[in-house]
Structure formats: C-alpha cells, structure tokens
Amino acid sequence: MRKLFLPIILILVVVLSACGSSEQKDAGGESGKPAESTSNNPAPSNSSDKESATRTYQSEEGPIEVPANPQRVIVLTRFLTGNVMALGVPVVGVDEMSKDNPRFQEQLKDVEAISDESLEKIMELEPDLIIGLDGVKNMDKLKQIAPTVVYTYDKVDYLTQQIEIGKLLNKEQEARAWVDDFKARAQKAGDEIRAKIGEDATVSVIETFNKQLYVYGYNFGRGTEILYDEFKLKMPEKVKEATSKDGYLALSTEVLHDYLGDYVIFSKNAEEDSSFQNTELYKNLPAVQNNRVFEADAKTFYFRDPLSLDYQLDFFIQSFLGK
Structure with a gap:
C-alpha cells in the first residue's frame, strides 16, 4: 500500500505543476507581456480619457465647459478658420469662403461646407466644439449640439485673438510661441x-x-x-x-x-x-x-x-x- 501511495503523490505533483505553468503562460503570454483582454467591456484607454475630458474656458459670455482636447471642431466664420488650423486641431466643418481660400483648399478638401443655418448637417458631423462670431444665428440650438463659443469681431487685436483661440483649444503655449516668432520675423x-x-x-x-x-x-x-x-x-x-x-x-x-x-x-x-x-x-x-x-x-x-x-x-x- 505504501509503495502505491508514493507514485500517486508524484503524479499529483507533476499534474499540479503543469497546470500552474499553463495558467502562468495564459496570463503573461509567451513573451511574459500582459495578454490582450478578451472582456467585452475593456477599461477605457488613456487616449479615450483624454478625448472625453473637459475644462473650463472663460469666454466672453462667461465660463463654459469645453473639450480638453477637441477633435471635431466646426468653425462658422471665415475669420477664425485659419486660427484653428494653425494649431493643428481637426476641423470637420467650415464656411464656404474658407473652403474657397486657395491656401486652405488642400487641408480642407474633405471638410464639409456649413453655415449657422445648416443645423441638420452640423448635427450629422457630431462636433465636440463649435466656434463662431457674436450674432451667430441659431445660437440656442447650436449649444444643444455641442459647446459653442463666440467672439466679438475686433474686440481684441489679431495677435491676441490667436492667443484666445489657443486658450480655448488648450494650445495657449503654441499660440504664444507663434505670436512671438511672427513678431520677430x-x-x-x-x-x-x-x-x-x-x-x-x-x-x-x-x-x-x-x-x-x-x-x-x-x-x-x-x-x-x-x-x-x-x-x-x-x-x-x-x-x-x-x-x-x-x-x-x-x-x-x-x-x-x-x-x-x-x-x-x-x-x-x-x-x-x-x-x-x-x-x-x-x-x-x-x-x-x-x-x-x-x-x-x-x-x-x-x-x-x-x-x-x-x-x-x-x-x-x-x-x-x-x-
């Protein structure tokens, strides 16, 4: 009986050892790196958190919650389209005159032409931020689509305006750097x-x-x-x-x-x-x-x-x- 018991013990040890090795391989992968999650509800990535975060911008109308890193901006005025583009922020809708600008055509070739009256098209574009001038039409409806910030034309000088756009888009440092460089040149x-x-x-x-x-x-x-x-x-x-x-x-x-x-x-x-x-x-x-x-x-x-x-x-x- 004692002779039979020892082999059984040895067999159990081998089996348990193999199972442990298999579990370790499944968890870490062959390279020892974490395996990809197979969950249907993975935890949000850092990039997703970054895109969904908001911050407070002090607009002319008071504080407003805007995306910390906007990725789908609509610009309703030709006077500010280039300000946004210069900071490398993606635009999904601009006015017709901006699209006609020969200097902008290549960058805006796939961007929709819109106005403050084309509400249905604006909704389809799913903007996360809308920018316009004071007096824009359908302001209340635009605010329901996305955070909407307007500026009074010529309230500040043209260089200060770029810094303001930089603040709105969380790119103030880049905006100030351009202003300093431009003035020097x-x-x-x-x-x-x-x-x-x-x-x-x-x-x-x-x-x-x-x-x-x-x-x-x-x-x-x-x-x-x-x-x-x-x-x-x-x-x-x-x-x-x-x-x-x-x-x-x-x-x-x-x-x-x-x-x-x-x-x-x-x-x-x-x-x-x-x-x-x-x-x-x-x-x-x-x-x-x-x-x-x-x-x-x-x-x-x-x-x-x-x-x-x-x-x-x-x-x-x-x-x-x-x-």
Whole structure:
C-alpha cells in the first residue's frame, strides 16, 4: 500500500505543476507581456480619457465647459478658420469662403461646407466644439449640439485673438510661441524694407470687391496689419483720414491717384472687374510707372489668421526685398 501511495503523490505533483505553468503562460503570454483582454467591456484607454475630458474656458459670455482636447471642431466664420488650423486641431466643418481660400483648399478638401443655418448637417458631423462670431444665428440650438463659443469681431487685436483661440483649444503655449516668432520675423523684415524704400515712403492697399474698387486702412486684413502695424510703413494721409472711421473707402478710378502711395498692394480677385488697369489714367500713375504695384490673390489676402499672415509676410518680403 505504501509503495502505491508514493507514485500517486508524484503524479499529483507533476499534474499540479503543469497546470500552474499553463495558467502562468495564459496570463503573461509567451513573451511574459500582459495578454490582450478578451472582456467585452475593456477599461477605457488613456487616449479615450483624454478625448472625453473637459475644462473650463472663460469666454466672453462667461465660463463654459469645453473639450480638453477637441477633435471635431466646426468653425462658422471665415475669420477664425485659419486660427484653428494653425494649431493643428481637426476641423470637420467650415464656411464656404474658407473652403474657397486657395491656401486652405488642400487641408480642407474633405471638410464639409456649413453655415449657422445648416443645423441638420452640423448635427450629422457630431462636433465636440463649435466656434463662431457674436450674432451667430441659431445660437440656442447650436449649444444643444455641442459647446459653442463666440467672439466679438475686433474686440481684441489679431495677435491676441490667436492667443484666445489657443486658450480655448488648450494650445495657449503654441499660440504664444507663434505670436512671438511672427513678431520677430515681421520686425526684422520691416526694418529691412524701410531701409530700402525710405522711412517716408507710403504704401496703399486696394482691392476690387463686388464690382467696386476700395482702399483699405488699418487692421482690415489684406496684409494691412503687417504693413502698418508690424512694418510701421506709412499710409498716405488722405487714406488715413478717409478710412479712420470704417477702415475702408470706395473709390472711383478718377480719384485713384489721390489715394495711391509710392507703393501699392493690389489684392486682386480674378473674378472681379479690373479693367481700370487698362486706362491711361491708371497707367500714368507714379506707382504703376515705377513698377511698384504688387498684385496678390485676393482670396488668399482677405484674412489675418496665422496661416494667412505667414503667407502675407512672405509675399511682402519677396515683393519689397526680392528674396
């Protein structure tokens, strides 16, 4: 009986040892790393937690809970689309004019064109954040779809606006870094341009829009922020006076010579009538005769977001300095 008992004990030890080894292999895998969970309800990953987290943003209307890391942003205004894009935050819906911007077309080719009235399409896009301007239509309904933040146009300057967008998108550090870098680059270019063309040289910005010719003053897009704020170039006195209230003035070809500076930036839209350039009056203007009219694509020059400003800065460096 004793002789039979010992082999049975040995058999049990071997079997138990094999079972333990098998369980250890199932739990750790052949490499010793944790095996993939087969549960139907796995614990949320860190990335999921990150996407679902919220934070409080101090908007113009007061504190509002917004995604900590928004991944599906809708921008209802062309004035802020480039601000969001510059910070690398995904957009799923933008206005038609933003999609028409040649500088944005590649990045926005798969993004839906929407407006503040296309509520059904906005709902289908499942945004986690909506951005617009004060006075946007259907505000109450938009807020039911996703957190909605609006800004008053021109309440802050164009660089501060980018910092505000950075705060909203949890990208303030990146926004401030761009502002500092942009100001440094613009100041350097401005110093070189003034040294070349003279401290007293004047610059005008004109554009044809809706079959009308305009001249623009301070802070009205079309590169005016760079020319007059960052470069500190001079505006003709007549333009300064005429645009002091509204920021722009409608012109007729007959009085154009009174408002053109030594240099002219022509924000030109190929779809608009620019036949005035064929008149003898225009051809005899000093800026034209001296080859000091620099033509830019109006659709890329309307705005003052970081992407547009970087492009405008490069355009001015090439136009004024040839580099």
